Amino acid sequence: MDFSDKYMIITGGANGIGRCVAESFLKAGASVVIIDIDEAAGNALQSCHSSLSFYCGDISDQIVLNSFVQSLDRKADCLINNACVSKRGLLSACTWADFEYVQRVGVTAPYYLTNLLLQNNLLASDTSIVNIASTRAIQSQADTESYSAVKGGIAALTHAMSVSLAGRARVNAVSPG
Numbered sequence: 001m002d003f004s005d006k007y008m009i010i011t012g013g014a015n016g017i018g019r020c021v022a023e024s025f026l027k028a029g030a031s032v033v034i035i036d037i038d039e040a041a042g043n044a045l046q047s048c049h050s051s052l053s054f055y056c057g058d059i060s061d062q063i064v065l066n067s068f069v070q071s072l073d074r075k076a077d078c079l080i081n082n083a084c085v086s087k088r089g090l091l092s093a094c095t096w097a098d099f100e101y102v103q104r105v106g107v108t109a110p111y112y113l114t115n116l117l118l119q120n121n122l123l124a125s126d127t128s129i130v131n132i133a134s135t136r137a138i139q140s141q142a143d144t145e146s147y148s149a150v151k152g153g154i155a156a157l158t159h160a161m162s163v164s165l166a167g168r169a170r171v172n173a174v175s176p177g
Contacts, residue, residue, distance in 0.1 A: 012083025
């Protein structure tokens, strides 16, 4: 596919699935902006691709997301809410703070980033929003409560956002696993 003249935003784009998605869009001609907490990986990726911009920041922080959105100079053709972490669960004594942090990264940030883009008129007329869910939403393993809860939450958020943004953006989830 040809993604020339398309602008893609990817959270957690410096490593793993996010990096693979970013590199695939770059190969197809898109301009890509990633936000990630891994400064070394983000800078290394940016140095290899002239069409990639890297913003270093923790998406669990509302101030970081506000600043990130203010740095954008184009409307997004695609938003990929990929960033997520795991702080394990009941068997590893995942704390309140750890569990809450995972929720902010995996559910709160995708909601808030989408809302910011919408409110700042930074969604193209045919934007596609792809939330990275997981089979962990319905097929858990022991000691994965923080991650499993997030993936169930992002699946539910995807459904709600698809209804709210109908006619404005396509909202879907992909569930690797």
